[in-house]
Amino acid sequence: MASQSKAFVSLYSGAGGLDIGFMEAGFVPSFAVDLDPMAAATYSYSYKRLRDRLPHLVGHEHHCQVADLDDCIESLDSVAAELVVGGPPCQGFSVAGKMDPTDPRSRHVWRFLDAVERVGPEAFVMENVKALAVNRRWAGLLEGLREKASQLGYTTSVLLLNASHYGVPQARERMFLIGLRDDETLAAPREISKEAPPTVGDALQGLPPWGMPGNDSKCNAIVTPARRPVLRRSPFAGMLFNGAGRPMRLDMPAPTLPASMGGNRTPIVDQNHLDGNGDCWVTSYHAHLMDGGEPYSALPDFLRRITIEEAARIQGFPPDMEWRGRQSAIYRQIGNAVPPPLGKAVASTFKGTLN
Structure with a gap:
């Protein structure tokens, strides 16, 4: 040595x-x-x-x-x-x-x-x-x-x-x-x-586009709207969607990533907003509900779960990691x-x- x-x-x-x-x-x-x-x-x-x-x-x-x-x-x-x-x-x-x-x-x-x-x-x-x-x-x-x-x-x-x-x-x-x-x-x-902490948007913009090599380990858990949303002052708190995976603000650091990612607890990102194609849909939906609007029965397909590569990036791992195991095991390794x-x-x- x-x-x-x-x-x-x-x-x-x-x-x-x-x-x-x-x-x-x-x-x-x-x-x-x-x-x-x-x-x-x-x-x-x-x-x-x-x-x-x-x-x-x-x-x-x-x-x-x-x-x-x-x-x-x-x-x-x-x-x-x-x-x-x-x-x-x-x-x-x-x-x-x-x-x-x-x-x-x-x-x-x-x-x-x-x-x-x-x-x-x-x-x-x-x-x-x-x-x-x-x-x-x-x-x-x-x-x-x-x-x-x-x-x-x-x-x-x-x-x-x-x-x-x-x-x-x-x-x-x-x-x-x-x-x-x-x-x-x-x-x-x-x-x-x-x-000036780094943000989720900063982290994800540093990866290849979603679905491309280097950022294609997709979580298959579907994002569905909650029938009885639990509303909080922040659009990113409460419970707007089924499962415990909450949407993430792109202009802030992410909340703590859980070891239970890989299913419905996997955080959610607005791909359209990440690409710069419009305002944050979650914020608009939250305002709709706060104004007394009815919960939607379906959601736009640009609301999705984060990938393994994105979770690893948010956790601060280097890009040359050699992950081993099934998808759920890798998410757990990252969250732990x-x-x-x-x-x-x-x-x-x-x-x-x-x-």
């Missing part, structure tokens, strides 16, 4: 969103593991592409192991790394789920710290949903994690970061629990796009990921911090 490159262990790696950010910041993975074989395959294939354009990865063969962390945690005793990073399953904490403290997936935040103890790195980065940092239900859990980290010799910081402030066209908020040795704390990375530019921003704060 080149002397200027620090090694990291990646846990719950998924398709590698957080890891791509760390690799683009100059770090090298020494170990990666995920339970999902398709996500691990995406990680491994994409690593080869990353190695083609990141010189510090040249000479390193790497792939993501398919295993539960419990099955390979003892092997971490022999792994040398300056960092341990990862995002343990968040479904038990997320407001999008049941917020169930007995959810067995919630134990993985503790297993993450068990792995940190095995590796003994200079620092660690645990990513999770916003609720773990701000919801009072989880205050005791977060305090317990910080106490455990303190017992292991780490001073912790809790950062709540919005991906749209770091060059991602998505207002995705995530918590980062960061531990450093020697009584150090880590300040939040410098925001680069808080005042940390946006790589956000990962890179966090990774960059370690420059000069690690000895």
Whole structure:
């Protein structure tokens, strides 16, 4: 390994969103593991592409192991790394789920710290949903994690970061629990796009036209009007269409992309408006309903679900990703990921911090 490159262990790696950010910041993975074989395959294939354009990865063969962390945690005793990073399953904490403290997936935040103890790195980065940092239900859990980290010799910081402030066209908020040795704390990375965040329109205009090679992985879920629309002040809130996939404003960052994309939860875009051929149809339909108009029985065909390529773009993945798995599995990998530019921003704060 080149002397200027620090090694990291990646846990719950998924398709590698957080890891791509760390690799683009100059770090090298020494170990990666995920339970999902398709996500691990995406990680491994994409690593080869990353190695083609990141010189510090040249000479390193790497792939993501398919295993539960419990099955390979003892092997971490022999792994040398300056960092341990990862995002343990968040479904038990997320407001999008049941917020169930007995959810067995919630134990993985503790297993993450068990792995940190095995590796003994200079620092660690645990990513999770916003609720773990701000919801009072989880205050005791977060305090317990910080106490455990303190017992292991780490001073912790809790950062709540919005991906749209770091060059991602998505207002995705995530918590980062960061531990450093020697009584150090880590300040939040410098925001680069808080005042003028990238928009959905900016992101999608950078892709080939819809249906053309490079943007042709279409979601087949049909957009249908709700018989009893739920109206809110914003045309992009409420429930104008069946399913939980809401239309996206082209002049704003997207809301958080869910892991349940691939069907009726996949966000909606107005292709006619995206092409510059008229005003936003969703805004006009919302005004019609607010004025007491009857719901439509059919919708124009230019209202459609976003493609895999568009979802990946909104999540901040590089265009040379090598996705593996069925369409629903790829959407899930994208929705579960940390946006790589956000990962890179966090990774960059370690420059000069690690000895």
